[in-house]
Amino acid sequence: MGVNFQRLDGRGTYDYRKITITFGIDRGCCHVQIGDTRVMAQVSCEVTTPKQTRPNEGLLYVNAELSPMAAPHFEAGRPSQQGVELGRCLERCLKESRCIDTESLCIMSGMKVWAIRVDVHVLNHDGNLIDACSMAAITALTHFRRPDVTVSGEEVTILSVEDQDPIALGVHHMPICVSFAFFHQGKYLLVDPNEMEERVMDGKMVIGMNKHRELVTLQLTGSMLLHKDQVLRCTQIASTKVQEMTKLIEEALKNDVHERATGGQFGSASSQDPSHVTSHVTTEKTMEEVDTEALRELARETVLKGRETDRESPGMTRAPDITLLGKQTGRIGEGGLSSWDVEDIEESEEDDVEMIADTNVKVVRETSHISKCLGIDSSEDSEEDVTETLAAHHLGVHESSRGASGDTTIDLTTALNQQKRPAPGRERGKVKR
Amino acid sequence: MKIPLPPGNKMSSSSKSQQLKGKMHLLSQADGSCSLSVGQTAFMAAVYGPREVKMNKEKVDKAVIEFMYRPKVGQSGCGERFWETLVGNTCETAILCSLHPRKSVGIIVQELQNSGSQLACCINAAFLALLDACVPVRYMVAATCCIITEGSTEPILSPTAVQEENAIAHMTFAFDSVDHNVVCSHTTGCFSEDQFQLCLEVCRKANKQVFDFYREALRERLSGSMIEC
Incomplete structure (x- = not known):
């Protein structure tokens, strides 16, 4: 058959690319990198009125967009098919799995609840966006802290972060998606397909699962059928992968807590590794101080000069360069006599x-x-x-x-x-x- | 939408710009990309082009500059649109558009972290990405911003978010690298003519360091790509 059973980047069948999780300075900001795929998630919150049907439950919005930054064929505005698929998959994974305790987001029943919003930005597309997005979203939700509130009678006061420590969201479990790519009508399977593999695959299966081996979502796309044994095998693989990834997330969160407590380096600015060849950092020495006093005189002079010219010729300072052309002359280009009348x-x-x-x-x-x-x-x-x-x-x-x-x-x-x-x-x- | 304030938001000293950090060519799909941080403010920019353009946007004599600003939270609104026009026009003055008729240059800037000096960082990131994509330009453009606070005669260069809150006026200037003339100026708040000129000169002076940073970053980027080859 000529099949070498080797992936282009030299990975094994069930191997993930290198996963990096970093956090921003803001609470609820998380960057996830799987190989060259980059995703950022930011969680934010606001107080709104709850739905009529569920008066004592907070709201969770998941907004995933394929930014035109990620790939040349992504366009802003109307979401593409791929964009809709990603959004729906994330919604099922996070919202419908009820991983966030929405009841604890209620401030006053039927009147005021917290609405939590997750914005997922895809920064670079190199395959397997769903896994990266789901990881970034759930990590950001766990990392997020909402401001505390006090209720006295009808009045709700949102306490500032300085006054009262913000509160973490109630995360029941952490569902994570794992993608499988199928080739030759489901004969071969790959974990974590990159962009090139995604282009040639016959179909794709996404399994959402948490570390307790509870299946959250399962989605099969593409034009092929799978044997039920194969689906079961995939869930087995997914469960081990999810265990590994959850461990990675927990470790990253623990590191972040430690760094914040000790006042160490964190945030997106610090995550830029200066040892990277194409990165450059200005040293403290190169950023010189600007002598304001010397410049003050210069500025003063410019102002005075400007005023002087204003006084000399009020209104317009310079005569406009307009030359009046003779009558019946062309106005295109340099002007001059009309050259239209060719002898005829x-x-x-x-x-x-x-x-x-x-x-x-x-x-x-x-x-x-x-x-x-x-x-x-x-x-x-x-x-x-x-x-x-x-x-x-x-x-x-x-x-x-x-x-x-x-x-x-x-x-x-x-x-x-x-x-x-x-x-x-x-x-x-x-x-x- | 509210994001609880970050805990570590140090004050920058008045007459000194904040530390610049940059990384070029970090996205695999884009033709040129960079992430840039000034102090704690961070932006990521990607450039695609010169590439094909939609029929309805096409210009027969020059390239179209499509600038897009993406905020961290929520959809882009009126303020973002204004920025898109402002920064897009700033880039357009520098790019040699007429070299690429019927083409487009797409610049996308993503906000990663906002801790003050936002517009200046946005312009710088966009331009660094343009340099990375090797888009031909007339001159380099870099921006610096400063604020004026109540009761102080000293303008504060590249302020933090906390300092910006107490400012009475906020000014951002972009300069070209050849004559150091103003390419773009954006101001908010109340100030006198004297204050404006002073801020302009202070920014012009401080801006030269940004150009030095550009050159260094580009040198490292090019030496890096040599190694990769």
């Missing part, structure tokens, strides 16, 4: 007729505007009537009388004179054709 005399003759009509319309419109501006003889007649009688030489007069104020409007006299030549209106003629 034969066709231009028929166009001229159209153009004259065009310019006439323009003249009418233009004159009505001018007469309005100058306030000439619009006495009794309507503006349209006046414009009809105006001739080209009238326009010339009006134009000149407007003098310097004439801005961007077309110089109509020249426009009319140029009618014989295929001049600026030419472009319009061309477009029409």
Whole structure:
């Protein structure tokens, strides 16, 4: 068959990759690494009203999202199929197994309860996300401490962390998921598949279990069938794996308690191993002190200079660089004369007729505007009537009388004179054709 | 949502930046990645690209910068969107976008721990990841922040969360590595013109250390990849 019974990374069939559990500075923050797969979970809490049907039970939300950071094909927004599967699996593992004592989260029956929320962020996807997420979530829940409350009558006071030590959640048991990948229609099985193995597997089974060998969830995906003996065998393997992982979590939690008590190094900042080749840490010596006094003078000078320029030229400090181009010049690029009128005399003759009509319309419109501006003889007649009688030489007069104020409007006299030549209106003629 | 306050939240001395720690190329999937911590604040950033872009976002003459900020707790809201625009634009000024038309550069920043100086750390992490991904840039960009407290004339550099709570004004500046000009400025609170200029100069001075850190980190990163080869 040519099967070497060897995994790409040299692991045995039932071997997990190296598992690392670290904690953040905040309570309820846990990073889990399985090989190159990285997951972070953060637990938070708030006071809300309970569900009508269960008035004296707190709430637990599990929110797992595939961050676009984890892999190039993960997208933010609408969760993908893989995202939904992960979320549902975690919910079944944590919520429906009732591993958290929700009744102890009740503050006032039917009025106020604690809502616990677990946010699971996938940071890097290298296979077996479900195992990493379930481990991170349950470890974070165990690590979390909620603030204490006092109730007097109807009034609930949340005590600050400084006043009263925060309280741990009641964790009945720690369910952990173990994934199995199947190949050749269930003939071969692997524990903890990495991303490459996940891509070629036929199917996958996820078993959620706690250290007391109690099955919490079992999920089979993919297009294959399994013999019941194989399912039983998998649960046997899962139970030993869960024992090992629980031990690992308990050890990590114990270490963290010790570090916090003795004031040692903990948190995500301290977990960056400076011995790693690609990591860099500034030493205390390199972070120099900044001499504020010397800079104070510099800052003062800048402010004064700024005020001076303001006084010299109030409003605008610098004239804008605008060059006025001549009339009828192109506005694209550098400017200059229109280069649109390529010599094409034969066709231009028929166009001229159209153009004259065009310019006439323009003249009418233009004159009505001018007469309005100058306030000439619009006495009794309507503006349209006046414009009809105006001739080209009238326009010339009006134009000149407007003098310097004439801005961007077309110089109509020249426009009319140029009618014989295929001049600026030419472009319009061309477009029409 | 409430997270009980961390116990160890030391004060930083006024005229000194907090210790920087960084690790580059730590995610296997991303083209460039880093985790950066300033004091106790920590961020992780990943960069994908230049890669293909969705049709509706495509720009024909330059690359699109897609910046995403992911908070630790809950969904990203209005404040996060604002940051995304702010940091995204800051990165866009530095990246030579026109070299990669019809492409996108995706930058994702994940908050790992917030203990003050958040925006500055976010910008620095994003840029360190860009350097790791070898995205061509005009110049490097680094940010420093400081606060002004009541009754004190000395601005405090890279403050902790506790110090930020008592601040009357908070300023973050990003500078380029060539002329040390301001690329991005973000301020909150009340302050005078003098105070603003002073903070600007203090940050500009302190920021040079961040560039030194960039260079050192990049040198170690490149020597590391040589060994791996």
